[in-house]
Amino acid sequence: MAKGKVTFNENLCKGCGLCVAACPKKILELDKTRLNAKGYHPATSVNPEECIGCAFCATQCPDVVITVERF
Amino acid sequence: MKEGYTLVYKRPDTLLKTRMHYCPGCFHSILHKLIMEVVEEMGIQNDVIGVSPVGCSVFAYDYMDVDFQEAAHGRACAVATGIKRTLPNHPVFTYQGDGDLAAIGLAETMHACNRGEKFSIFFVNNAIYGMTGGQMAPTTLEGQITTTSPYGRDPKNVGYPMKMAEMVSQLPGVAYCERVCLNTPANVRKAKKSIRKCFEIQAQNLGTTFLEVVSNCPTNWRLSPIKTLDFVENNMLKYYPLGVKKDVTATEEK
Amino acid sequence: MAQKRVLMKGNEVIAEAAIRAGCRNYFGYPITPQTEVMHYMAKKMVQVGGNFVQAESEVAAINMVYGAAAAGGRIMTTTSSPGFSLMQEGISYIACADIPCVIANVQRGGPGLGTIQPSQGDYFQSVKGGGHGDYKLIVFAPNSVQEVVDYTYNAFDLATKWMCPVLILSDGAIGQMMEKVILPEPIPARTAEEMRDEKPWATNGKGKRTQRNIITSLNIQSDAMERRNNELQEKYHKIEGEEVRYETYKADDAEILITAYGLSSRVCKKAVDIAREQGLKIGLVRPITLWPFPTKVIDEFAAKPNVKFFMDVEMNVGQMIEDVKLVVNGRKPVYFYGRTGGILATAEEILEQIKAKM
Numbered sequence: 001m002a003k004g005k006v007t008f009n010e011n012l013c014k015g016c017g018l019c020v021a022a023c024p025k026k027i028l029e030l031d032k033t034r035l036n037a038k039g040y041h042p043a044t045s046v047n048p049e050e051c052i053g054c055a056f057c058a059t060q061c062p063d064v065v066i067t068v069e070r071f
Numbered sequence: 072m073k074e075g076y077t078l079v080y081k082r083p084d085t086l087l088k089t090r091m092h093y094c095p096g097c098f099h100s101i102l103h104k105l106i107m108e109v110v111e112e113m114g115i116q117n118d119v120i121g122v123s124p125v126g127c128s129v130f131a132y133d134y135m136d137v138d139f140q141e142a143a144h145g146r147a148c149a150v151a152t153g154i155k156r157t158l159p160n161h162p163v164f165t166y167q168g169d170g171d172l173a174a175i176g177l178a179e180t181m182h183a184c185n186r187g188e189k190f191s192i193f194f195v196n197n198a199i200y201g202m203t204g205g206q207m208a209p210t211t212l213e214g215q216i217t218t219t220s221p222y223g224r225d226p227k228n229v230g231y232p233m234k235m236a237e238m239v240s241q242l243p244g245v246a247y248c249e250r251v252c253l254n255t256p257a258n259v260r261k262a263k264k265s266i267r268k269c270f271e272i273q274a275q276n277l278g279t280t281f282l283e284v285v286s287n288c289p290t291n292w293r294l295s296p297i298k299t300l301d302f303v304e305n306n307m308l309k310y311y312p313l314g315v316k317k318d319v320t321a322t323e324e325k
Numbered sequence: 326m327a328q329k330r331v332l333m334k335g336n337e338v339i340a341e342a343a344i345r346a347g348c349r350n351y352f353g354y355p356i357t358p359q360t361e362v363m364h365y366m367a368k369k370m371v372q373v374g375g376n377f378v379q380a381e382s383e384v385a386a387i388n389m390v391y392g393a394a395a396a397g398g399r400i401m402t403t404t405s406s407p408g409f410s411l412m413q414e415g416i417s418y419i420a421c422a423d424i425p426c427v428i429a430n431v432q433r434g435g436p437g438l439g440t441i442q443p444s445q446g447d448y449f450q451s452v453k454g455g456g457h458g459d460y461k462l463i464v465f466a467p468n469s470v471q472e473v474v475d476y477t478y479n480a481f482d483l484a485t486k487w488m489c490p491v492l493i494l495s496d497g498a499i500g501q502m503m504e505k506v507i508l509p510e511p512i513p514a515r516t517a518e519e520m521r522d523e524k525p526w527a528t529n530g531k532g533k534r535t536q537r538n539i540i541t542s543l544n545i546q547s548d549a550m551e552r553r554n555n556e557l558q559e560k561y562h563k564i565e566g567e568e569v570r571y572e573t574y575k576a577d578d579a580e581i582l583i584t585a586y587g588l589s590s591r592v593c594k595k596a597v598d599i600a601r602e603q604g605l606k607i608g609l610v611r612p613i614t615l616w617p618f619p620t621k622v623i624d625e626f627a628a629k630p631n632v633k634f635f636m637d638v639e640m641n642v643g644q645m646i647e648d649v650k651l652v653v654n655g656r657k658p659v660y661f662y663g664r665t666g667g668i669l670a671t672a673e674e675i676l677e678q679i680k681a682k683m
Contacts, residue, residue, distance in 0.1 A: 004079070005076060012090055014094075014095035014096070015095060016095035016096030016296040016297075017096070017295070017296055017297050018096055018300075020297075021297055021300065022255070022256050053079055055079045055080040056256035058079075058080040059260060060101070060255070060256050061101075062091075062093065062095075062096060062097060062098065062099075062100035062101045062104070063090070063091060063100055064082040064086060064100075064104050066080070067078070067080065067082070068078075068079040068080040069076040069077065069078055069079055070076060070077055070079045071076050071077075129438070141438065143407070143438065144382075144407070145382060170355075174381040175354070175381055175382035175383075175384075177381060200355055203355040203356065203357055203360050204357075204360045204364070206355040206360065206363065206364075206379065207379055218360070218363070218364040218367065219355070219363055219364065219367040219377070219379045220367065221364075221367050221368050221371075222371060229378075229379070
């Protein structure tokens with residue numbers, strides 16, 4: 001089981017990519033296959049099993065998109 | 072929440088549940104978030120009063136669920152003086168950009184700090200005027216191209232960028248002065264501690280607390296949010312070094 | 326040979342016309358909706374060897390204008406309504422000291438921080454003197470980008486002739502409009518010698534003068550202050566006799582006159598056309614100089630027996646209407662219709678309002 005779990009409030013995401021850069025495990029990406037309600041590529045966890053719940057992503061996120069839980 | 076998981080981070084309730092208008096990747100929204108987290112943790116939501124500037128963050132009062140006053144361009148420190156003198160037991164803060172604080176508002180800023188007005192100043196320095204379309208700011212770097220320095224800022228003609236934190240820390244009325252940045256999670260966490268320190272020192276009536284936050288402007292720097300991090304690290308932070316410039320409480324502890 | 330026409334923006338032509346009129350010093354502060362003037366100046370001034378300075382505020386900018394103009398230069402600043410408010414003290418000083426300069430105000434909605442949408446809310450501030458004391462500015466209200474070109478270009482000579490500030494009162498919509506214009510011939514910047522000759526009163530060093538020049542607005546003795554005021558009033562009377570500009574549109578046989586200036590006047594022209602198609606005898610009187618106000622032409626219409634009433638249309642809650650009423654002096658009713666918030670009334674809407682009064 002992953003140590004951490006991140007949830008994205010997708011429609012607030014502006015696809016800025018700062019969380020992608022901040023993640024130490026490099027498990028976040030902007031989903032280029034789809035757009036959110038505002039037309040941005042939303043950030044998402046592509047490898048949730050590796051999440052350590054460090055909350056670097058949520059800390060860096062300007063739009064407070066991410067909720068982080070830790071086991 | 073799944074069984075066995077504890078919450079590590081969620082949006083503070085002191086931030087209104089609206090979408091912030093700032094450009095993707097702008098540090099303004101990070102700072103808004105941090106101030107509201109501190110307000111929530113310190114339990115001062117019902118006491119604190121903020122003063123918003125003219126600039127990109129003119130709508131700051133639409134995002135923070137606390138009492139707010141809008142000030143004319145540059146006058147936030149004068150407005151905050153009025154508020155704090157009337158309500159000395161309430162925490163008061165200004166939130167200003169580089170045009171607001173260091174250009175048109177320079178006199179108000181310096182005099183409030185000189186008088187040691189007991190409020191906190193949060194100064195967002197991104198070396199450019201955002202809202203009005205990318206003009207040169209007092210903090211624009213040497214050689215930086217803006218819409219009013221189209222050939223690059225020439226110090227021989229228009230002077231060097233102003234280091235506000237260093238200038239303000241010279242004034243005896245200032246109790247705490249620090250420069251922070253929001254470009255990495257570690258720096259964001261440090262900045263949050265500094266915001267808290269500003270409110271704590273304000274509560275002790277020791278003088279003005281001043282926090283300069285080195286920030287970015289993807290739109291007017293013409294860089295993607297990720298590339299602005301490079302400019303912040305390689306250009307901004309080289310000229311605007313981070314660190315505590317003055318702390319009256321540190322002297323007392325010795 | 327047909328003159329070449331270029332497609333340009335209302336804000337940008339302020340800068341281009343000023344440079345063509347020999348302006349080589351610009352001081353200003355960014356404010357929406359006139360920032361394009363600054364961007365254009367920042368690029369162009371360097372190219373013509375002039376000075377572009379972004380001041381720390383509008384208060385600083387107008388005082389830079391005061392210094393530069395009193396030293397004999399052809400000087401301009403531009404701003405928008407809240408910035409214009411900040412400049413009022415400086416303008417009062419400049420007007421009292423008989424200093425020529427050109428100011429452009431690209432109006433936005435107020436009061437307060439307001440909106441960036443256009444408005445005509447600065448009429449009082451411009452015409453009645455927003456600063457302290459008894460003074461006037463020559464105020465032009467263009468309603469097209471070509472007029473912005475022409476009045477800005479001529480403003481420098483006019484300011485020099487009368488030794489007073491000239492104001493170009495534009496607004497956020499005209500500032501953003503793009504229309505084809507014919508640009509005037511550029512005149513070369515004055516040399517230092519030419520500046521001394523053109524403005525023998527300027528503070529540019531005693532040189533060969535036997536007397537030193539002092540530029541001040543301090544008149545601390547009462548008889549000196551009264552004398553200064555009388556001199557200013559005498560000058561203003563002369564300007565009123567010579568510099569009034571206005572336009573009438575289908576007004577000769579009109580029974581109802583619309584008074585409007587600037588952006589409003591463009592819509593009112595359309596209202597007049599629609600009215601005429603419907604057989605209604607409606608015309609327009611458009612002041613082009615808001616000061617000196619075209620009192621004579623309005624007075625003539627007020628005296629005509631076939632004129633039923635006036636309808637004043639502005640993008641505010643009623644400012645120029647007071648001057649219209651003063652001239653009409655109770656002889657005919659003067660009604661008002663205005664929208665604020667940047668909302669421009671449509672021609673049909675204005676006509677409905679007029680019909681309601683008929």
